[in-house]
Amino acid sequence: MKTLKVSVVTPDGPVLEDQFEMVSCRAQSGELGILPGHIPLVAPLEIGDVRLRNGNDTNHLAVSGGFLEVRPDKVTILAQTAEKPVDIDVQRANEAKERAERRLQSHQDDIDFKRAELALKRAMNRLNVARD
C-alpha cells in the first residue's frame, strides 16, 4: 500500500511525523480525504478531528484550525493547536466547555459570543477525540 509522509506542526513544535495511507480532515470547504498522489492543495482547516489511517488502524488528532498543505507524497498540517488523544486533559476540556456554555447562556452585553462559541467547539472536539 502506498503511503504519504504526514507532518503535524504547531507553534509549540512538531506533534507527529509518520507515514500513513490516508488523511481525512475537515477543511473550511468541507470534508477532505487525501490519498498518495493527490493534487497539490492548500486549505484552511476547521476545528476538528484529523484521522490518519494505516490499514484498519486509525490515529486521531484534535486540531484547532490552521492550514493543510498537500503534495503528492506529503501532507503538512500547520495547526494552531494539535493534540493526540493521550495528551488531552479531559478535565481541562470539560472545564473549558462549561465556561464557554455559561458565557453563551449569560445575557450580558459585553460577552464575546464568537469567542465563546469557538472555545466551546475546541473543548467539544477535544472531548470527542479523547473518547476515540
Ligand code: ATP
Ligand atoms: P483552555 O481554556 O483550557 O486554555 P483553549 O481551547 O482556550 O482551552 P487553546 O488556546 O486552544 O486552549 O490551547 C492552548 C494550549 O493548551 C495549546 O498548546 C493546546 O494544545 C493546549 N490545550 C488546551 N486544552 C487542552 C486540553 N484539554 N488538553 C491538553 N492540552 C490542551
